[in-house]
Ligand SMILES: NC(=O)C1=CN([C@@H]2O[C@H](COP(=O)(O)OP(=O)(O)OC[C@H]3O[C@@H](n4cnc5c(N)ncnc54)[C@H](OP(=O)(O)O)[C@@H]3O)[C@@H](O)[C@H]2O)C=CC1
């Protein structure tokens with residue numbers, strides 16, 4: 424199976440390491456220092472179970488890599504438009520494109536049925552470039568549980584134990600291509616399932632981001648330290664409950680308790696990726712992960728006062744740093 428990972432940062436690097444371990448014919452579309460590092464030294468993924476080494480083919484231009492059996496996009500959401508415009512040469516007539524990202528994805532209302540079918544998500548795809556270039560027909564959703572960072576280009580450290588990836592077709596079908604891709608990840612030691620309800624999985628994971636992203640961006644500390652203080656934990660619990668009410672209002676009640684969600688974060692000494700972006704001076708995913716949820720809440724009349732306060736403060740921090748993605752361009 425020929426698979427190309429697009430964006431070999433924290434998550435893309437980890438997933439590339441898994442696919443290489445599982446024996447796929449792997450290539451990566453990368454750029455800058457990451458591309459140079461992979462070409463020179465390959466990828467190194469440091470996990471609790473050992474080090475994964477990979478020597479994928481690496482290129483900055485999709486035309487150098489050619490059509491693939493599957494493409495897995497692992498950039499931050501604000502980069503999806505540029506990626507969508509660049510990956511045409513990777514796509515054969517039936518190549519699926521998995522988008523592994525946090526947040527409400529650009530395709531959320533596609534292949535969905537009902538009166539909202541085909542609604543766009545402007546926070547994730549402001550100019551419609553992803554919808555127009557990739558299109559919802561070949562998309563596979565991806566939800567990743569794995570706390571990662573890249574201490575240097577080409578090197579990825581995984582700080583969580585028990586990473587897992589959930590794939591899912593927007594229409595809930597267990598397609599051959601999603602199953603084949605899941606098998607490739609499993610062969611590399613990453614638990615990976617194909618969900619018949621990827622939207623509930625998206626909301627479930629988003630509850631973690633909603634509660635740890637804004638708060639850790641404000642504390643500037645990793646999740647384990649941040650959630651040690653009872654008032655912080657109480658605020659985070661309220662955010663999860665508000666997020667659960669919003670998900671339920673969109674027909675996707677998330678099972679489990681708010682406490683379980685916070686415990687998932689509180690056990691990991693990891694700085695959420697949005698805080699990593701603030702510290703590294705990279706555009707922050709404020710709109711695609713957070714503002715979109717507030718808009719959806721307003722549309723259904725679901726109160727979310729704690730989420731609104733925390734997201735507003737985080738947006739101010741992003742703006743003050745010149746890293747508010749949609750306004751930074
Ligand atoms: N990090 C984590 O622990 C987790 C992150 N996520 C989510 O996963 C997604 C990816 O996050 P993460 O891996 O942290 O992000 P990173 O910033 O670590 O990696 C993104 C990579 O994509 C590259 N990239 C951006 N644009 C392009 C392009 N046009 N062509 C080629 N490469 C490109 C970046 O290169 P450059 O460095 O040059 O910008 C970078 O190497 C996000 O949606 C995030 O919210 C989900 C779970 C956990």
Ligand SMILES: CC(C)(CO)C(=O)C(=O)O
Nearest residue numbers: 569570631632695696697
């Ligand atoms: C913190 C974590 C691992 C889970 O919410 C995450 O998704 C991120 O860093 O973006």
